[in-house]
Amino acid sequence: MPIHVSGGQVIVPGEFVAEGSCEVMGPHIISGKRYYAKVLSVAVIEKPKRVRLIPLKRRYIPTEGDLVVGKIIDVGPTYWLVDINSPYTAFLQVSEVFPRPAPKERDLSEIFQVGDLVAAKVLSFDFSHDPLLTVKESKLGKIEKGLLVEVASSRVSRVIGKKGQVIDYLRSILNVELIVGRNGRVVVMGSEPEREALAAYVVQRLCAEPYVADPLEEAKKLLSRQLTRGEST
Amino acid sequence: MSEKVYTIIPAPRRETIRSMIKRGERVDGRGPDQYRELKVDTGIAGNADGSAKVSLGHTKVVAGVKVSLGQPYPDAPAAGVLIVHAELIPLASPIFEPGPPDENDVELARVIDRGLRSASAIKLEDMSVIPGKQVWRVFVDIYPIDHDGNFIDASGLAAMAALLNTRVPKLSVTPDGTVTRAEEKVPLPINDIPVFVTFAKIGDVLVVDPCYEEELVMDARVTFAITKSGNVCAIQKGGRGSFTPEEILKALDTAQRLAPELCAQLEAAAHRV
Amino acid sequence: MEKANVKLLTEDGRRIDGRGLNELRKFRVEAGVLKNADGSAYIELGRNKIMVAVYGPKEVHPRHEALPDRMLLRCRYSMLPFSVADERKSPSPTRREVEISKVIREALEPAIFLEEYPRTSTDVFIEVIEADGSTRVASITAAAVALADAGIPMKDLVVGVSIGKIEGRLAIDLSGIEDQRGEGDMPIALMPRLNEITLLQADGSFSRDEIAQALQMVREAAIKLYEEQRRALKDRYSKLPVEVEIT
Numbered sequence: 126m127p128i129h130v131s132g133g134q135v136i137v138p139g140e141f142v143a144e145g146s147c148e149v150m151g152p153h154i155i156s157g158k159r160y161y162a163k164v165l166s167v168a169v170i171e172k173p174k175r176v177r178l179i180p181l182k183r184r185y186i187p188t189e190g191d192l193v194v195g196k197i198i199d200v201g202p203t204y205w206l207v208d209i210n211s212p213y214t215a216f217l218q219v220s221e222v223f224p225r226p227a228p229k230e231r232d233l234s235e236i237f238q239v240g241d242l243v244a245a246k247v248l249s250f251d252f253s254h255d256p257l258l259t260v261k262e263s264k265l266g267k268i269e270k271g272l273l274v275e276v277a278s279s280r281v282s283r284v285i286g287k288k289g290q291v292i293d294y295l296r297s298i299l300n301v302e303l304i305v306g307r308n309g310r311v312v313v314m315g316s317e318p319e320r321e322a323l324a325a326y327v328v329q330r331l332c333a334e335p336y337v338a339d340p341l342e343e344a345k346k347l348l349s350r351q352l353t354r355g356e357s358t
Numbered sequence: 359m360s361e362k363v364y365t366i367i368p369a370p371r372r373e374t375i376r377s378m379i380k381r382g383e384r385v386d387g388r389g390p391d392q393y394r395e396l397k398v399d400t401g402i403a404g405n406a407d408g409s410a411k412v413s414l415g416h417t418k419v420v421a422g423v424k425v426s427l428g429q430p431y432p433d434a435p436a437a438g439v440l441i442v443h444a445e446l447i448p449l450a451s452p453i454f455e456p457g458p459p460d461e462n463d464v465e466l467a468r469v470i471d472r473g474l475r476s477a478s479a480i481k482l483e484d485m486s487v488i489p490g491k492q493v494w495r496v497f498v499d500i501y502p503i504d505h506d507g508n509f510i511d512a513s514g515l516a517a518m519a520a521l522l523n524t525r526v527p528k529l530s531v532t533p534d535g536t537v538t539r540a541e542e543k544v545p546l547p548i549n550d551i552p553v554f555v556t557f558a559k560i561g562d563v564l565v566v567d568p569c570y571e572e573e574l575v576m577d578a579r580v581t582f583a584i585t586k587s588g589n590v591c592a593i594q595k596g597g598r599g600s601f602t603p604e605e606i607l608k609a610l611d612t613a614q615r616l617a618p619e620l621c622a623q624l625e626a627a628a629h630r631v
Numbered sequence: 632m633e634k635a636n637v638k639l640l641t642e643d644g645r646r647i648d649g650r651g652l653n654e655l656r657k658f659r660v661e662a663g664v665l666k667n668a669d670g671s672a673y674i675e676l677g678r679n680k681i682m683v684a685v686y687g688p689k690e691v692h693p694r695h696e697a698l699p700d701r702m703l704l705r706c707r708y709s710m711l712p713f714s715v716a717d718e719r720k721s722p723s724p725t726r727r728e729v730e731i732s733k734v735i736r737e738a739l740e741p742a743i744f745l746e747e748y749p750r751t752s753t754d755v756f757i758e759v760i761e762a763d764g765s766t767r768v769a770s771i772t773a774a775a776v777a778l779a780d781a782g783i784p785m786k787d788l789v790v791g792v793s794i795g796k797i798e799g800r801l802a803i804d805l806s807g808i809e810d811q812r813g814e815g816d817m818p819i820a821l822m823p824r825l826n827e828i829t830l831l832q833a834d835g836s837f838s839r840d841e842i843a844q845a846l847q848m849v850r851e852a853a854i855k856l857y858e859e860q861r862r863a864l865k866d867r868y869s870k871l872p873v874e875v876e877i878t
Contacts, residue, residue: 135865138779139742139787139824152784161824163744163784165864181868182669182782184688184748198362208363212688212751240369252749253699273371312370335868363690403761404678406713416666420760422713443712445722449684449756451667456707456756458723497719499712501758503682504665 132170136162136178143176151178167335179335185211185278185308187256191247194268194306195258200234207243210278210308213256217245221259222266242268242312244304268304271314272325276332278309283340284328290341291331298348299324323351361453367574375575379560385571386415391612393555393567396515396620398627400523408524408546410627412516415569416506418450421516422499423524427537430486430493438485438493442471444500444513451505469594470500470514470554473583476591477552480521484547487529487537494526496546507570510581510594514554515624521546522628552591553620555613556581559599564609566616582610584617637812640798647808648677655792655804655852660773660863662780670781672863674773677806678763683773685781687753696752701745703752706736708770710759716807731767732757738771738791738820738830744784753783764807765793771820771830776860780867787822788860789829790853794819794845796835801845803852817842819849823857826850 127147130136143149143160150171152163166178187193187209195207195215207215219233237243243258244265250256260266276284284305285292292303301315301324311328315321327347337343367375375385382390394415403409406422431439444467446454459467474480485494498520500513525543532538558568558576568576577599583592590610595601601609639647650656656677665671668684675681691697708731712719739755755777757770768791775789795805796815810816815835821828828846837845 133869135868137788137861137864138783138785139822140861141824154786163786164782165779165868167868180782182780184782196363196366196368198366208366212690212748214363214690238369240366240372242368242370268370270373271370272374273368403680403711403713405716405761405763409713418665420711422711422760424713424719426718443722447709447756447758448686448707448754449665449668449682449758452686452689497712499719499722501711503684503758504667506666 127174128170128176130168130176132168134168135181136166136168138162138164142168142178146174148172148175149178150175152180153178169336180279181335182277183279185209187211187213187215187247187250188307189247189249191307192305193245193247193258193308194304194310194312195243195245197237197239197241197243200237200239202233205233205237207245207258209256209258210275210310211256213250215247215256215258217243217258217260221248221257221261224261237267242273244268244306268312271304271312272321274311274313274325274328276309276311276329278307280332280335281305281307281309281311283331283337284311286340286344291344294341294344295324295327303328323348326351361455364452365574367571371571372575375571376561379563379565384565386569390563390565391616393616393620394569396623398515398519398623400519400627400630406520407526408520408522410516410519410523412512412519414508414512414515414567416504417502417508417512418504419500419502419509419512419516421501421513421520423520424497424499425524425526426495426497427487427492428495430490434482436483436486436489438480438482439495440471440475440480440482440498441495442467442474442498442500442517444470446509447501447503450502453505465594465596466509466513467500469510469581469592470498470517473514473552473554473592474517474521477550477583477585479518479548479550479552481547481549488531488535491535492537496521496524505570507568507573508556511554511556511567514552514583515620518551518553519624519627522548522551522624550585551621551624552583552585553617553624554581554583555616555620557609557612559597559601559605564605564612566612580606580609582613584613586621588614588617637808638798639809639812640800640802644800646797646802648806652800652802653848653851655855656806658856658859660776660859662776662863662867668777668781670777670779670783672773672776672780674769676765676769676772676804678761679759679766679769680761681766681770681773682758682760683770683777684756685753685774685777685783686756687781688748688751688783689753691750691752697750700749702743702748704736704740704743704745704755705752706732706739706755706757706774708732708735708757708759708767710762710766714759714762716762734830734832735767735771735774739774739778739789741827741829742775742785742787742789742822743778744786747784753778753781762807764805764810765818767791768793768818768820768830772856772860776863779864787824788857789820790823790856790860791818791820791830792849792852792856793817794849796837796841801841801848803848817845819846821850821853823853
């Protein structure tokens, strides 16, 4: 028996997971031919000889190219400090906001104020330098309104789904747009508050479980359950 | 700086909360005058002479009472001494920093102290042992352990529940002034059970028992301590905003309406063993 | 005190509370008990009641304390003023609390992959609500669960157990009175899988053989606490329905 855990089992750091010729995905420790868990995880048996350890809680670590939803926490002379729900606070330089050199002697808080949400892309990050952001692409920049939903960053990819299927589905049914930050912040924007709230509910529930096999199916299930409940009351 | 990450509420979220409140709705589904579910456990710390844990939604506060014999205050030689201490410890929230008490800790302790003292919650004059020399000193220590808003009410309720739970050794004093402690323990001489009711003003709406997010967007808050008979025994306004006189009176009406139920829950908890 | 009159051990090897020499007091651990903290745990060991909250990994404040190559672990052990059996304890930190905070931190650090999150910090806050001996080791047992609950990468959990000497015999998990009146106390913490010791202190007088025996007794007791740590974490998160499909 190379795999010593069963599917759905919660595994604590240091716990023996598998040995010998098998594949262990997700954070783990190898010692000789034995595999141990590294963080609190749930095990998913993907193949008879492949186990995936899905961390139950993990802070967001920025990766170059990630779309994130940031919160302005300070305005400097030539930059903004942006909380990206990570142990690493990001910088947004004024040069990453305007295409041309920034207008001089302008109070930057006229552009983004403390508390503003911005959709931004991670320009660069390594562990010895703070992450740098940019908003110099279409659809990036200040988020004026919408419902903010905060979910586990490690689970947020389900809100996108395969090839954006979940976003497309919610858009087609509820007429809402979604900004899905890799850092676990999702903003739902629609013209009707009730539909916004429904979409926010689906996003929240979709990310409540440690593992979802088919996000699109799950989203459909969640939404239809809510809609029928709405009709019956 | 560090707590900024937690205390700055995203602008769209602020808008959501404020526009909900304008419509008479709240983020956690309550009505404006609805208090959260209150849970009171007493006797949670066996080395204390009295203790309690209060949950108000996700807000949790523990309070403990220690009594000891000591000197009275010079201006009240024949009365027991009540000392209330509160500490917003970093265990409870990332916005609290370790270190000596700051103005928030001190305000919290003093508001609770004023409420208990003005209501004569404890008959301190019955807690003198040898007038001028020896009296009971009652220390109430308040520690929030999880923060989801409205620490004042939760702390006041926890302090009162701990006092109701307190037992002190029965004493006898011989004519020559020797004090002996009996095995038998008796409750404190409780005179009144004041409860604290806090409102947040958000826009021009008053909501009772604000949760943390509501505190982040509120303009001002006001707390009333209400005695069993419905009188006000302490008030504390806080926050940068202001109230109209009508708003104060309206809040007070609500506080007086809610207080008896809170008081009844404290009494019920005290009688559960 | 009336030290001489207290018999900590009966003729047939029973302790004041009826336990045998290698017997732990009743214990219970719960994980994920606080909403604000990134990780949390609560432990009861005999009459000890201890709450632990973990915040992190997060940005270091003040920033100059940040370490370029690893996470900074900070630890604050404190006793609530009403947690002690005698008179109210002053709320300001005592020298004892400062030292215990340090040794707890150094008991936990060996288990953590600190290098995984450079320039960040993780804070461990420990509040003793009721104390009855062996609070530092019970704090370690709970803190390890709180760290795991926060998703901190770790080699292993850490378990703390105290052992001491009463009436000349080694006894596991000293209670308050045994600690006060006994002849020695040796708090120990270890990583159960790796079988490595991360905290070792002692006061009193022990022979080499006694220390060897103590380490063995502690290991056996630690395994029982380790099972409870795992149960606490598993129970906390197993209630979540998990759909698993083998493809």
